Amino acid sequence: MQNVDITIVGAGSAGLTLALLLAPLGLSLAVLEQGSEPAGRKGEQHRVSALNLASQRVLAHVGAWPAIAATAQAYDKMQVWDADSFARIEFDALTERVESLGWICDNENIRLALYQQLKQFTNVRCEFNCTINSVVQSERDVLVNINQQQLLLSRLLVGADGVNSMVRKAMQLPVTHWDYDQQAIVATINTELPHQAIARQVFLPTGPLALLPLPNTKQCSIVWSCNPQRAAELLALDAQGFNQALTAASNAVLGVLSLENQPTAFDLKMRYASTWLRGRVVLVADAAHSVHPLAGQGMNLGLMDVTALAELINEAVEQNKDFTDNRLLRRYERWRKAEAQTLIASMEVFKRGFSNSQPLLKLVRAVGMSGVNQWPWLKAKIIAAALGNSGDLPKLACEQSKTSHHA
Numbered sequence: 548m549q550n551v552d553i554t555i556v557g558a559g560s561a562g563l564t565l566a567l568l569l570a571p572l573g574l575s576l577a578v579l580e581q582g583s584e585p586a587g588r589k590g591e592q593h594r595v596s597a598l599n600l601a602s603q604r605v606l607a608h609v610g611a612w613p614a615i616a617a618t619a620q621a622y623d624k625m626q627v628w629d630a631d632s633f634a635r636i637e638f639d640a641l642t643e644r645v646e647s648l649g650w651i652c653d654n655e656n657i658r659l660a661l662y663q664q665l666k667q668f669t670n671v672r673c674e675f676n677c678t679i680n681s682v683v684q685s686e687r688d689v690l691v692n693i694n695q696q697q698l699l700l701s702r703l704l705v706g707a708d709g710v711n712s713m714v715r716k717a718m719q720l721p722v723t724h725w726d727y728d729q730q731a732i733v734a735t736i737n738t739e740l741p742h743q744a745i746a747r748q749v750f751l752p753t754g755p756l757a758l759l760p761l762p763n764t765k766q767c768s769i770v771w772s773c774n775p776q777r778a779a780e781l782l783a784l785d786a787q788g789f790n791q792a793l794t795a796a797s798n799a800v801l802g803v804l805s806l807e808n809q810p811t812a813f814d815l816k817m818r819y820a821s822t823w824l825r826g827r828v829v830l831v832a833d834a835a836h837s838v839h840p841l842a843g844q845g846m847n848l849g850l851m852d853v854t855a856l857a858e859l860i861n862e863a864v865e866q867n868k869d870f871t872d873n874r875l876l877r878r879y880e881r882w883r884k885a886e887a888q889t890l891i892a893s894m895e896v897f898k899r900g901f902s903n904s905q906p907l908l909k910l911v912r913a914v915g916m917s918g919v920n921q922w923p924w925l926k927a928k929i930i931a932a933a934l935g936n937s938g939d940l941p942k943l944a945c946e947q948s949k950t951s952h953h954a
């Protein structure tokens with residue numbers, strides 16, 4: 548039997564970032580991952596995430612940012628418009644006085660950059676291709692059975708194992724979920740015109756279509772959310788038919804669009820665990836919540852969870868206090884639940900507001916969108932949220948001049 552201070556289940560962006568934030572504290576850590584070692588972008592298929600400034604600060608702090616930035620595309624402008632009306636909003640890095648509004652990063656390259664940093668720490672043990680057979684806790688520790696043969700005892704266990712979290716199920720933590728009744732079609736596409744480092748999103752009656760700029764100036768990653776019936780129709784088209792439908796949906800804003808690789812569809816479900824904590828087991832990121840990708844905030848939210856948890860553990864370690872203390876873990880849960888609930892609620896308003904073609908609602912959203920573009924204070928609030936500069940941020944994620952106020 549082996550003993551560690553903290554076990555992290557899941558080596559996704561959240562699990563690896565948490566390990567990197569905790570490793571310098573000198574705690575012994577185990578990271579258990581069912582998949583293989585991160586190897587960077589594989590083949591043609593790749594998933595990307597739009598990371599905001601708050602996430603960038605955290606990833607820079609743990610030393611992974613230079614490697615992530617090397618394969619990412621920064622975007623200086625965001626353009627959002629409604630296909631059905633005159634509504635339009637634009638954001639610009641120059642006006643916001645920031646280096647860029649965000650970065651489109653390859654998910655696998657994020658994991659690889661984090662893992663490369665983590666390998667430097669001898670107090671972190673990473674196990675890949677491992678099967679967790681059971682998670683059982685007593686008052687003092689948590690026992691994990693790995694590959695039917697090894698037992699691992701830890702003082703705290705963190706479930707960073709994604710939307711279908713095994714840890715959440717093993718601890719019987721209740722989850723609320725509703726189907727957005729949408730699927731997201733993801734693919735890399737070639738564009739006739741250069742993307743000019745602009746992230747674009749058009750709201751169609753069937754759901755939003757995002758065109759996210761990639762390092763190749765004539766390539767974008769698309770996230771096309773639509774109802775399952777429309778998704779099935781689109782996926783049944785041949786490449787030529789799909790390209791025509793996509794070009795039309797984008798208002799040909801980047802000229803003729805064509806698929807670079809085979810599109811894949813993901814079911815979109817909102818999941819929210821109503822309890823994130825049981826004894827010495829705590830959930831983070833997608834294991835605790837998953838939201839609609841229309842605002843590109845899921846990974847950003849998860850990175851803030853792990854930064855918040857690490858901040859509280861760090862405080863306890865510095866003050867020679869017990870980092871498994873229930874009051875500390877409850878503080879984490881209260882803090883991050885409030886942030887997750889705000890995001891889930893705003894995604895719902897957006898999703899409902901834009902997926903309705905009722906004429907009055909169309910008029911309201913058109914007026915609303917143009918109002919946002921003209922009212923600087925409202926626009927400032929929206930851009931602060933998009934940059935990740937709003938809400939109660941962990942210290943590491945704050946702009947230098949601001950501090951966090953969590954209780």
Ligand SMILES: Cc1cc2nc3c(=O)[nH]c(=O)nc-3n(C[C@H](O)[C@H](O)[C@H](O)COP(=O)(O)OP(=O)(O)OC[C@H]3O[C@@H](n4cnc5c(N)ncnc54)[C@H](O)[C@@H]3O)c2cc1C
Pocket residue numbers: 556557558559560561562579580581582595596597598677678679707708709710711712713714731733770813831832833834840842843844845846847848849
């Ligand atoms: C179409 C789409 C587009 C998106 N776009 C964006 C975006 O632009 N910006 C953004 O911020 N977010 C975006 N997101 C959300 C983002 O992808 C997720 O929020 C993020 O990847 C979650 O990270 P995670 O580490 O919590 O989970 P994951 O990345 O799912 O990692 C969980 C890890 O746990 C491992 N695991 C699972 N079960 C076990 C087990 N039993 N034992 C051991 N290991 C296990 C998995 O193999 C995996 O490696 C998008 C999501 C979708 C679906």
